[in-house]
Amino acid sequence: MSFEIPTISYNGVIRQITVGKEPNCVTVGGESCYPFYLFEGAMPHLPRIAMEVYDAPPEDWPQAALEPFADVVHDPAAWAQKCVGSYGAEMIALQLASTDPNAQDTPAEKAVEVTKKVAAAINVPLIVWGSGNLEKDKEVLRMISERCAEETLLLGPVEEGSYKALGAASLAYQHTIAASTPIDVNLAKQLNILLGNLGVPDDRIIIDPTVGALGYGLEFCYSVMERDRMAALTQEDERLQFPIVCNLGKEVWKIKETRLSEEEAPLLGDPLKRGVLLEAMTALLFLLAGGDIVIMRHPDAIQLVRGLMNELMGEGV
Amino acid sequence: MSKIICSAAIRGAHKIVQRAEAEYQAAMEKWGPDQEIGFPNTAYYLPIIYGILGIGVKKLKDAKDVLDRCRSLLPDMVAEHVWLPYLAPALEAGMATFFAEEIIEAIRYLESPDYYTRTEGPADGNIWLGAADDVILRKRGVEFVDGTAPGFAAILGAPPTKEIAVQLAQELQEKNLYVFMCSDHEGRKMSELLVEEGVQIGWPTRLVSFGPEYTAAVFAMGFATRVAMSFGGIKPGDFTGNLIYNKDRVFAFAMPLGTVTDEWYANAAGAINWSFPTIADTPIPEILPTGICTYEHVVSNVPYDQLVSKAIEVRGLKVTVSEVPVPVSFGPAFEGERVRKDDLYLECGGPKSQAVEWVTTRDMDEVEDGKIELFGPDVDDVEEGSRLPLAIVCEFAGRKMEEDFEPILERQIHHFVNHTQGLMHIGQRDITWIRMSKAGRAKGLKLKHIGSVLHAKFHQEFGAIFDKVQIKLYTEQEKVRESVEEAKRSYEYRDARIEGMTDETTEMFYSCTLCQSFAPSHVCIISPERTGLCGAYNWMDCKASYEINATGPNQPVEKGECLDPKLGQWKGCNEFIYKASRGAIDHYSLYSLMHDPMTACGCFECVAAVLPICNGVMTVDRDYAGMTPCGMKFTTLAGTIGGGLSTPGFMGHSKYNITQKKWISADGGIKRLVWMPKSLKEEIGHRLKESSERVGIPELLDMIADETVGISEEEILPFLEEKGHPALSMDPILE
Structure with missing residues (x-):
């Protein structure tokens, strides 16, 4: 008897979602197999890497992360341009970290201004990510949604506590939203159902499963993403058949290991390479778990992940 | 439906359609068929006509078809001796009314471009705003979708005094509702009364003065119709979709204040198509049975101080309270x-x-x-x-x-x-x-x-x-x-x-998948006689939880055909378990520890385990840290059987469940219980006593061993024999 490779019987397909507007848009999703299981199905769109840009100069970044952007951190538009121009970013993720009431508490009007400037400076899709403060995000993202109606943005995080306000804004102004839930299959599904009930069309939802960095709970996130994909592809779970976005750059670069100097941690190796490797490994793992968009920070890490991705796609380095 | 109301509505509709036809004729003669008409700055043409009929009225001549439709919709006047049901003709008359009124208002925009301000608030001494443009629609419509403004009150006419006007407006504002105002009663207009009292009106304060005439009511209805198209993805011409969207999501109602004329009746009848009921201050006939609207259709003679709360009740609107009003912190x-x-x-x-x-x-x-x-x-x-x-x-x-x-x-x-x-x-x-x-x-x-x-x-x-x-x-x-x-x-x-509730007499059980975040294949089925194993959810809690949050972790499970009454297996439950565990578990028993017991997440209050030598079962609760006769402590047991597994011989359950009739009833029920921690015995002692009496062994409580007797099977067996514990003479628990 000859050996037969066991195959998985898929009965679902991930929806294809287009982010941004013509001609500067990208499409993600569409998978009919587990990530990179190209021998069993198709991945019509390669996962995309979005590069982070911050709305205010970062205060506590490790040297390794700061160095490539030292000349542009004071100007988000220039920063975004550098990401696209010098590092070939396919998407930009504007992190509105300074709007957090516990940070600078930048007013929503200012966030709108920055968003407009960044959007005008680039020709790739723009992701706009709030600070994670529920009430402030509602105010900020809602205003951006309205005032930047001419752009087609990917707005996140949209949580259970804000889905009505931000879902309605998406309906009115045609933005795509990142439905964010804390590392749980059922919660992710529930939020997608709620968004559907609100009337948000299925082609405007992307799942944000919430991710952590390598060494900081990544396994749990990985496992939940895997289960999201298993449910979507093999268990006919129609409300999970959405692409996944992983906002991981900010997670990796805040962990201790990316910040310790060589003197502080001589066993951990070159601090410049350390963070890059941690970020690249984290991103790669999330791509293997089903990520369709990964939001990253360091150009070298991105370079590494691109290479690995191409290899996985059988396209050589 | 009230004959009086229907007759009046149909009479009113005839008058309004006639008026529209006359004005249309005059306009055609003056401006010609190719004259462009419409409301300002909108992609929805005349929105009710566009939304319901799918006709985009761009030029005067386009209105001809619509007027023809009005004529064909208009029912005959109600004759003295006709006793047929009136609802359908009255609704059609109401629909024709709105089409005709949109044409009247569109011609007004043509004839008197400055009649309305076209702004968000009063301008240059003119308080009449006219139709909302698409910018206002989008900005305000968002509030209708996210619930910050659940709906609107369409007020026709005016209350008798300024004070009542202000009071009404404030009350409606407090409920976050928009107030859309038009028409007059004996020359008094709600908007004017408010302005005279120094109340700021306009879209920003949600007090919208649409127009002085009854025909301006179409701006309110047009707004609702556009919300459905803009936010609900409802296609123009999909009238069913549009009307149902409004019924489910736009909490609006008509509030005629003053004498209800035939024209007002016609508008109110039209609004019922959108499931917007009428709440009146005058003693007009009522239409109370539920039909098109969620609850009553017309409620009348309501005192002013109760108008708003009555309207909210009749439309089924939920009150939101954002803050807890106390002088101390809360949380x-x-x-x-x-x-x-x-x-x-x-x-x-x-x-x-x-x-x-x-x-x-x-x-x-x-x-x-x-x-x-x-x-x-x-x-x-x-x-x-x-x-x-x-x-x-x-x-x-x-x-x-x-x-x-x-x-x-x-x-x-x-x-x-x-x-x-x-x-x-x-x-x-x-x-x-x-x-x-x-x-x-x-x-x-x-x-x-x-x-x-x-x-x-x-x-x-x-x-x-x-x-x-x-x-x-x-x-x-x-x-x-x-x-x-x-x-x-x-x-x-x-x-x-x-x-008194039993599983046999209950068709609907509830699921709980709250714990799937860490026990992916675990699904709780909660029946009246098997409360959740965590002790936190009984059947009633799940029912309420489902009412509160229909997409949440507690879903109704129709138990369906009974596959095994002894073990407690039902077809409907098994199908649900298969789906909810994503294929990992395809069946389990609600009443057995030995045969396919229910999966366990890890949150159980107690773990029951088989004790083969004693031919019985022990149970241990989370608070008991010592060794048990099965050779494992609670923590070891929990680690072994938790995580969404179904482990024969072991079962997670709540404390309360021990004294419910169905607790491991397939294995002999409470008569099998040979060991439990002393503290648990004391905690549920009085209920345990009742259960013992129920099974005819009132002294059972004293026969159950605890840690003071022993913590191994060998230690407790002599005690059980001495007491004559019923488990010893039951069928072998291991088959």
């Missing part, structure tokens, strides 16, 4: 706050006085939402260190309220009161014990605030299952005693009802 952080003797200002209940909390259901007209009354002294009337008796009586009313929800709501009082800084709450029912601290009192906290807290929190967390709640607090001994008596009767009734 879960204060749950653990203790008020000790030295901090104590006032004490109610406990060992030395009487206190009770009781939730009950009343009729809709018996409850005034938000009414909080205190009968007797409050904290300021007594000295530091005093005691008062206290009765907290919460009276609920609602279209979806069920008496089954009473215990669930009542149990929340403990949390809500505890979340209030300066208050400590212990106990429940008639053993309630509340303490107020000196610090709380110093900040202005009063007993009456308990009512404010409960009103706000009940609405915030449980608004889905009731409409109104009023709270009465009594601090007079006699009144408290009366309340306790009344409450006790209610408790007995409730207990008997829950006890």
Whole structure:
């Protein structure tokens, strides 16, 4: 008897979602197999890497992360341009970290201004990510949604506590939203159902499963993403058949290991390479778990992940 | 449907369509067929015509088809001796009314371009705003979708005085509703009354003065129709979709103030198509049966001070309370706050006085939402260190309220009161014990605030299952005693009802998948006789949870065909388990520990395990840290059987479940119980005694071994033999 490779019987397909507007848009999703299981199905769109840009100069970044952007951190538009121009970013993720009431508490009007400037400076899709403060995000993202109606943005995080306000804004102004839930299959599904009930069309939802960095709970996130994909592809779970976005750059670069100097941690190796490797490994793992968009920070890490991705796609380095 | 209303509505519709035809003729002669017409700055043409008929009226000549449609829709006038049902013709007449009125208003825009301001608020002395453009629609429509503005009141005419006008407007604003105003009553116009009283009107204050004539009512209806197209993805011409969207999502109603003319009737009949009921101040006939609208269609003769609450009730609108109005902080952080003797200002209940909390259901007209009354002294009337008796009586009313929800709501009082800084709450029912601290009192906290807290929190967390709640607090001994008596009767009734519910007589069970985040294949099925294994959810809780959150972790499970009555397996349950466990588990038993027991997440209060030598079963609860006769401690057991597994011989369950009839009934039930920790035995002792009597072995409690007898099977077996434990003579538990 000859050996037969066991195959998985898929009965679902991930929806294809287009982010941004013509001609500067990208499409993600569409998978009919587990990530990179190209021998069993198709991945019509390669996962995309979005590069982070911050709305205010970062205060506590490790040297390794700061160095490539030292000349542009004071100007988000220039920063975004550098990401696209010098590092070939396919998407930009504007992190509105300074709007957090516990940070600078930048007013929503200012966030709108920055968003407009960044959007005008680039020709790739723009992701706009709030600070994670529920009430402030509602105010900020809602205003951006309205005032930047001419752009087609990917707005996140949209949580259970804000889905009505931000879902309605998406309906009115045609933005795509990142439905964010804390590392749980059922919660992710529930939020997608709620968004559907609100009337948000299925082609405007992307799942944000919430991710952590390598060494900081990544396994749990990985496992939940895997289960999201298993449910979507093999268990006919129609409300999970959405692409996944992983906002991981900010997670990796805040962990201790990316910040310790060589003197502080001589066993951990070159601090410049350390963070890059941690970020690249984290991103790669999330791509293997089903990520369709990964939001990253360091150009070298991105370079590494691109290479690995191409290899996985059988396209050589 | 009332003949009087229908006749009037149809008469009105005829008049309005005739008027539209006449104005159309005149306009055609003056401007010619190719003259462009429409409302300003909108992609929806004349929105009702576009949304319902799918016709985009761009030029004067396009209106011809619409007027023809009006004619074909218009029913004959109602004759004196016709007794047919009238609803359908009246609705069609109402629809024709709106089409005709849109044409009238479009011609007005053509004839008098400055008739309306085309702005968000009054401009240059003109208060009439006219149709909302698409910018306003998008900005304001968002509020309709996300619920910050649940709907609107379309007011025709005006109340008799300025004071009432202001009062009405404020009340509607407080409910976050938009107020759309048009037409007049004896020359008085609502918008003008407000302006005269110095009230700011316009879109930003949600007091929208559409126009002076009744025809401006179409701007309100057009707005609703566009919301469905813009936010609901409803295609132009999909009238069913549009009307259903409005029924489900736009909480609007018509409020005619003053003499209801034929034209007003025609507009009101039209609004019923959108499921917007009419609430009138004048004694017009009522239409009470449910049909198109969610509840009543026309409610009349309502006093001014009740108009808004009546409208909200009839339209089925939910009240939102955003803040808890107390002078102290509020939140879960204060749950653990203790008020000790030295901090104590006032004490109610406990060992030395009487206190009770009781939730009950009343009729809709018996409850005034938000009414909080205190009968007797409050904290300021007594000295530091005093005691008062206290009765907290919460009276609920609602279209979806069920008496089954009473215990669930009542149990929340403990949390809500505890979340209030300066208050400590212990106990429940008639053993309630509340303490107020000196610090709380110093900040202005009063007993009456308990009512404010409960009103706000009940609405915030449980608004889905009731409409109104009023709270009465009594601090007079006699009144408290009366309340306790009344409450006790209610408790007995409730207990008997829950006890009386059986799995056999219940078709719908509930699921719980709350724990799947860490136990992916675990699915709880919760039936009346098998409460959740965590002890936190019984069947009633799940039912309420589902009512509150229809997409949440507690879903109804139709048990379906019974596959095995002894083991407790049903076709519907098994199918649900298969799907909800994503294919990992395809069946289990509700009543057996030995044969395909229910999966266990890890949150169980107790673990039962088979003891083969004793031919029985032991159970151990989470609080018992010692060794057990099965050779494993609770933690080891939990680690072994948790995580979504179904492990024959082991089962997770709640403490309460032990004394329910169906607990491992397939394996012999409580007669198999040979060992349990002493503390657990004491905790559930009285119920265990009742269960023992039920199975005909009243002395069973004394036959069950505990750790004082032994912690191995060998140690407890002689005890069981000596006591003559029934398990020893039962069929072998291992087949």
